[in-house]
Amino acid sequence: MRASRTRRHVVIAAGAALAVTGLITGCTAGDTGTSSQPTNNTDNEASGDKVVIGFSGPAADHGWLGAINSAALAEAAKYDDIELKVAEGTNDANLQISQIETFINDKVDAIVLLPTDGAALTGAAIKAMEAGIPVVNVDREFSSPFAARVTVLGDNYGMGVSAGTYICEEFGGTDAVVAEIAGIDSLPLTQDRSRGFADALEDCGLEVNNRVAADFTVAGGEAAASQLLAAAPKIDALWNHDDDQGVGVLAALDAAGRSEMVMVGGAGSKNAMEAIKADDGVLKATIIYPSTQAADGIRLARLLVQNKALGDLVEVDVPNRIVLYAPVVTKDNVDQYLPTAFTS
Template sequence: MPEFSAPSRRGILFGTAAVSAGALITGCTSNEPEKKDSAAPANAPVADGAPGKAVTIGFAGPQADHGWLNAINDNAKQRAKKYSDVTLEITEGSNDTAAQIGQVQTLINKKVDVLVILPADGKALTQVGLQAMKAGIPVINLDRIFASPQAYRCWIGGDNYGMGLNAGNYIGEQLKDKPDAKVVELAGVDNLELTKQRTQGFDDALKNYPNIRKVARQAADFTVESGQAKMAQLLQAQSDFDALWNHDDDQGVGALRAIAQAGRKDFIMVGGAGAKSAMDAIKADNSVLKATVLYPPTMAASAIDIARAVAQGKGVGGMAEMEIPASITLYSAVVTKDNVAQYLPTGFI
């Protein structure tokens, strides 16, 4: 795609200070004095909780018809409330790409200072991201990535491959001493790239454990009902296996129902995303669910931090570079009964 000319608000599109991915959640609310780094520019402005230039952030996401998507909206709203200098313009949200494009265009016409967009379809919304950037409105692309890096100033999202990789490694460690161990996989929506990445990460992790074979895979639809139906099919087809990797905790609620109805307790289950219901079950330790791999909806709060910093021409601290990174990939931590208390506050409903 041809490169477009730099917009007049170039200084906004390219922040004038540094950001640390690990500091995104805490760096913007800290009132502690910034520690000087001799390697960093002495005059580099860093965003903190103190009021600064008034900023209007437009937030456009898909319809919140899933626990994780609802948590995305909640994280964005709650984060924006922490800043007296931030006004959040949030759209109704839609899974219809044409409707979401229209919502983003409305925000562009309102001349918001910066946009945070979680597209229902990254490829389909790329052009409207480019439109915003050309209009001098920096775009923070949340999770589902646009087809062109010219359509966003910064991308922040989860690590789908890492989810599968860490789930596979956790299961591998639990079964590494069991000869001829068998695992099954309850995937998400098969035509989504994220589902393919989660499966690929899982398969790659299992390559490190030659004693383990994946004997079945079934795709569900990220809903409780589909999780129950597809898990029931897996249980009927596979009378003997040692572990289950379930891509999504919402469909995992249904999967657990099917497992309980079948009276099965002979395997361990690892979930995905980090729902509160999953963490509660892990903490209670009274079911086959022993772990979940995070896909943190707190990324929406971090996106608000980044948007505020970019619009104010600041960074959020931590690195020697002058610029906010072009992309930030969050880590998929494995939550077990040993660390669930630490992560439970982030669990979504």
């Protein structure tokens, strides 16, 4: 029998929808402030001075990254005062570094960057900041606080907490077998998701019994799931970090005739949400990882260059760090999230 229980301190620790950290004070290598005082402008949609923004991201080799790119382009197109220079998507860190150097040479007003590897792109981002070009870092963090003026992140640790919380509410107080299919293990975001998942499970006496890693792709998800199923003859609950690779995970489950488990997805794809709404398979929930991050980055870059702030805050500067919420989507609330879902 599944036990339902009220979550306590773990949920409190991860429940903030918007985490805002104050600006780094003092003189830094990344100081791109202007001489005039920013204004808390409640009419930020009004057209202002022209802003040239350089945008660079990884290759759109799965649905979430495709949605990231298309949302950024669509957001820029809403404003007649934005000129967007888009670099070709790449998974080659050296090529992306050269793209940032090109933006610097072109003297763009701001750069929005989703790095293929945050550590590898840190030096190039610092160079842009030192050239007086504010950098908005999206999704994968740099390894230095001086590499970005603003960082926009999904809540990776919070995703793990949300997934673990859901499973605890279903299986807490039992000896359920819990499995995990992670993304790319070398990425800090994957490590954060796994850490949050383990912390939430520990709070209700569960643990990860079987774990494999994939690569955020359909083929990778299918291969990893097949490996997992061969090693685990029984699974009660499965968290798959990413709905794109989840297409392959579900294919492997179907091929193996494994339907005994409750599966939780991650990211929030349209096909995952439609399966949750239909409620006729193992997938019962997914955890949102917003595909709006680069679009948010475009908006924030515009505000920075135009010396404006967020109209709904009393603070007169754009925040240094914004962490987006990681809610659980189930059949009870899926209609709320379907309109913003991406297609795998």
